[in-house]
Amino acid sequence: MTAAAPPLAARIPGSKSITNRALLLAAAATGTSRLRAPLTSDDTLAFRTALTDLGVPVETGPQDGQWRVTGIGGGPSGGATIRCADAGTAARFLPPFAATGRGRYLFDGSDQLRARPLRPLADALTRLGARVSAGGSGGLPLRVDADGLRGGELTVDGRHSSQFLSGLLMAAPLLRTPLTVTVRDLVSRPYVDMTIALMRRFGASVTEVDPGVIGIGTGGYTATDLAVEPDASTASYVFAAAAVTGRAVTVPGLGRDSLQGDLGFVEVLRTAGARVEVGPDATTVTGTGRLRGGFEVDMGGISDTFMTLAAIAPLADAPITIRGIAHARLKESDRIEAVAGNLAACGVAVETRQDRITVHPGGVRPTRIRCHRDHRIAMAFSVLGLRAPGLELDDPACVTKTFPGFHAELRRLFPAR
Missing domain, CATH: 3.65.10.10 (Enolpyruvate transferase domain)
Known part of the structure; x- marks a missing residue:
C-alpha cells in the first residue's frame, strides 16, 4: 500500500485584521513597536500610509520583514487629509483615533468604499463629543473636527459591522475618562475578541462587565513587539x-x-x-x-x-x-x-x-x-x-x-x- 503524500505547506501572508489593528495600537502607544511578518497588501499599505499622513513614523525593514512604528503616545494633532483607498478598516478605525487628537481631519476613499456605511460610527463619535460631518449617503467623505473625546457610557448598534465597535474600542484608552460600551446585536464577535486581545497586548485595561457590556480604562498604550499570524x-x-x-x-x-x-x-x-x-x-x-x-x-x-x-x-x-x-x-x-x-x-x-x-x-x-x-x-x-x-x-x-x-x-x- 502506497503511503499518503505528506501535506504541502501553504505560504499564507500575515493577517490583515491583525496587521491593521496592530498598526493603529502601535501608533497610539508610547515607544517603538515592532511588527514581525505583517501583511503587505493594498489594504495594509493604504492603512500604513494613512498613519504616516497622520504624523506617525513607520519604518519598514525589507531585509528583516519587520515594520517599526514609533508611537505618538495618543491621538494625532495638526489635521490632515487621509485617503483610505478601498480599505474598510482604515475608514472605520482611523476616524475615532483622529477624534482623540486635535485638528481637522478629512477621510475619503474609492467609490467602492464611499458606498459602505459609516453613519453608526459618526453618530457614536458625535455622542462622545466630536464634531463629525458624513457624506450625503452617510459614508465617506467624512470630516472630523477633533478636540479630544470624553468617556462615559455609549450604546452601539452592532448589526451592520463589528468594525465600528472595534474602532471605538481601540480609541477608548485615549479618552479623557473611562468608557463603558453596551453593544446590541453584534455580528462577527470573533473580530471584537481579536481587538480586545490585541488592546491588552499593548497594555490597555479592558473588561467585559456583563455580556455585551465592555469597560475600557484610560492610560493609553505601551509599545510592544508582535508576530503577525497568517491570515x-x-x-x-x-x-x-x-x-x-x-x-x-x-x-x-x-x-x-x-x-x-x-x-x-x-x-x-x-x-x-x-x-x-x-x-x-x-x-x-x-x-x-x-x-x-x-x-x-x-x-x-x-x-x-x-x-x-x-x-x-x-x-x-x-x-x-x-x-x-x-x-x-x-x-x-x-x-x-x-x-x-x-x-x-x-x-x-x-x-x-x-x-x-x-x-x-x-x-x-x-x-x-x-x-x-x-x-x-x-x-x-x-x-x-x-x-x-x-x-x-x-x-x-x-x-x-x-x-x-x-x-x-x-x-x-x-x-x-
Missing part, C-alpha cells in the same frame, strides 16, 4: 481547495491559540467531510475525495469565509445552507448576491434570502466570473475552478487587496493535472 480568512481558500481536490495542506503558524475566529472555517469543512487537525502551531486539512452536503450552518461570526463554502457547495452531494450573513451585503460588494449571481451563471441552482443562501449540487458550466472588485469573490471562485474547468475571472488582479501572490500560490499547491 485565517485567506487560509480558508487553500483549506477548501484541499477538501475538494483530495489533497492535504498545512498552514504553519495558524494553530489552536490563534486570535482569529475565521480559523473556525476548518470545522465547517470537517462537517463537509474533510479531515482536520488543529495543532498548537499549525492546521492541516485533508480532502477525502467527497464533499458532504445536507447541512445548514450559521457563519455570521466568520462571514468573510462564507463565500469560500458557497463557491465549492455545488460539488457537494446535497444542498448546503449558510445563514446569519445579512451583514455580508454591506461589504466590498453585496456578497450574497454576488455569489448567487455567479453560481447561477455557472448553471447552479441557488436560493437567497436576506440573511442566507442555499446552494444545490450540480454540474458547473464554463463562464466568466464577475468579481465586483471584491478580492474574496475572486479567491473563492478560483477554488471552484480547480474542479470546474472553464471559469474565468473578470478581475483577477483584485486579489492584491489582501493576497498579491494568491494565484501563483494556488497554482503551486494545486497544479493542473
Whole structure:
C-alpha cells in the first residue's frame, strides 16, 4: 500500500485584521513597536500610509520583514487629509483615533468604499463629543473636527459591522475618562475578541462587565513587539481547495491559540467531510475525495469565509445552507448576491434570502466570473475552478487587496493535472 503524500505547506501572508489593528495600537502607544511578518497588501499599505499622513513614523525593514512604528503616545494633532483607498478598516478605525487628537481631519476613499456605511460610527463619535460631518449617503467623505473625546457610557448598534465597535474600542484608552460600551446585536464577535486581545497586548485595561457590556480604562498604550499570524480568512481558500481536490495542506503558524475566529472555517469543512487537525502551531486539512452536503450552518461570526463554502457547495452531494450573513451585503460588494449571481451563471441552482443562501449540487458550466472588485469573490471562485474547468475571472488582479501572490500560490499547491 502506497503511503499518503505528506501535506504541502501553504505560504499564507500575515493577517490583515491583525496587521491593521496592530498598526493603529502601535501608533497610539508610547515607544517603538515592532511588527514581525505583517501583511503587505493594498489594504495594509493604504492603512500604513494613512498613519504616516497622520504624523506617525513607520519604518519598514525589507531585509528583516519587520515594520517599526514609533508611537505618538495618543491621538494625532495638526489635521490632515487621509485617503483610505478601498480599505474598510482604515475608514472605520482611523476616524475615532483622529477624534482623540486635535485638528481637522478629512477621510475619503474609492467609490467602492464611499458606498459602505459609516453613519453608526459618526453618530457614536458625535455622542462622545466630536464634531463629525458624513457624506450625503452617510459614508465617506467624512470630516472630523477633533478636540479630544470624553468617556462615559455609549450604546452601539452592532448589526451592520463589528468594525465600528472595534474602532471605538481601540480609541477608548485615549479618552479623557473611562468608557463603558453596551453593544446590541453584534455580528462577527470573533473580530471584537481579536481587538480586545490585541488592546491588552499593548497594555490597555479592558473588561467585559456583563455580556455585551465592555469597560475600557484610560492610560493609553505601551509599545510592544508582535508576530503577525497568517491570515485565517485567506487560509480558508487553500483549506477548501484541499477538501475538494483530495489533497492535504498545512498552514504553519495558524494553530489552536490563534486570535482569529475565521480559523473556525476548518470545522465547517470537517462537517463537509474533510479531515482536520488543529495543532498548537499549525492546521492541516485533508480532502477525502467527497464533499458532504445536507447541512445548514450559521457563519455570521466568520462571514468573510462564507463565500469560500458557497463557491465549492455545488460539488457537494446535497444542498448546503449558510445563514446569519445579512451583514455580508454591506461589504466590498453585496456578497450574497454576488455569489448567487455567479453560481447561477455557472448553471447552479441557488436560493437567497436576506440573511442566507442555499446552494444545490450540480454540474458547473464554463463562464466568466464577475468579481465586483471584491478580492474574496475572486479567491473563492478560483477554488471552484480547480474542479470546474472553464471559469474565468473578470478581475483577477483584485486579489492584491489582501493576497498579491494568491494565484501563483494556488497554482503551486494545486497544479493542473
